[in-house]
Amino acid sequence: EVQLVQSGGGLVQPGRSLRLSCTTSGFIFGDYDMTWVRQAPGKGLAWVGFIRSKTYGATTEYAASVKGRFTISRDDSKSIAYLQMNSLKTEDTAVYYCTRGRGILDYWGQGTLVTVSS
């Protein structure tokens, strides 16, 4: 059974950092690209970024709103994807989802709430 279990959310002050983890099982993690999507309270879905598999160089792409502040990485030996969020802003407050894939997002984590507030 494919599972994506997220951890690491919470309350953080503006300007601080937070790292989210997405621990996966049930599939060969190294074969898949991984994507992060967020959803601000009461709003729609917004793409954050993705990381390609190592076959494609584990390269990353980011939405303009987070580029230069957020970094996606992966540890294929542990089947975990990470989202490092630096210089957080109040507008980054959202539920963050990790997902399997880069276009077709066929499995999703449960989501984790990140609240940026002083």
Added chain:
Amino acid sequence: EIVLTQSPDTLSLSPGERGTLSCRASQSVSSSYIAWYQQKPGRAPRLLIYAASNRATGVPDRFSGSGSGTDFTLIISRLEPEDFAVFYCQYYGSSALIFGGGTKVEIK
């Protein structure tokens, strides 16, 4: 940058009725890169349709997708009580993903 506009914002229907949801792209896109998701309150989204018309694993055949160019449609042939939710279309390019604003299908 491509923008996806979904309509209507809200669709009020009764169980058993047919629902038609629209997703319009600001420029022509390949239908191979259009997907649809369903999201229920407090839950993660669920993949319904990929490549515009292919149902994901386990998706009932009352859900169907179609379209090409700039106009894409998700049809729910006969609404079941569990189908009421928010639906999002998505375009996936080589270096970005774009979501539409969503259509809420609510019980009339």
